[in-house]
Amino acid sequence: MLKVVIDTSVFVAGTLSQNPESSSFQLLERWKQGLFILVTSPQLIRELVIVLRRRGIAGTVIEELIEIISLIALRIPGVYEATMLDDIDPNDNKFIAAAYEAKADFVISLDSDLLNLKYSHGTQIITPAAFLEYLGD
DSSP: OOEEEEOHHHHHHHHHOSOTTSHHHHHHHHHHTTSSEEEEOHHHHHHHHHHHHHTTOOHHHHHHHHHHHHHHSEEOOOTTTTSOOSSSOGGGHHHHHHHHHHTOSEEEOOOHHHHHHOEETTEEEEOHHHHHHHHTO
16 A cells, blocks of 8 residues: 655645645545555654644644544654755655655655655655546546
8 A cells, every 4th residue: 555644734735625625635535535554753743733733723623633643644753854865945854754764655745845856765746636646536
């Protein structure tokens, strides 16, 4: 099964979306349906909670999302975060590091810095829409 790292930007867009047809919303639904394995690390969870709080997402929604992640995601230790794997925004390195550590197939992002890489250490970096197309949706 495909292993996927989802950038915080996609989680935020999917959580805030009022449109169930949006790519980010649909991507999160496909993950919850078990069509791919979400890869996460302590660093990614920490950033997700901070950003969702900053964006005004209700605490109960955040808790529910984190509970789902803890139940069905592949949790890795996050040991590679300290090593810069690519010449990118240091805040984005944690996504590349998680993908490298888990040998993920994809990083899904809306961040142009990440998307401009296209590939990193064998992992393809694409948008939610492109990933849904890859899945055949």
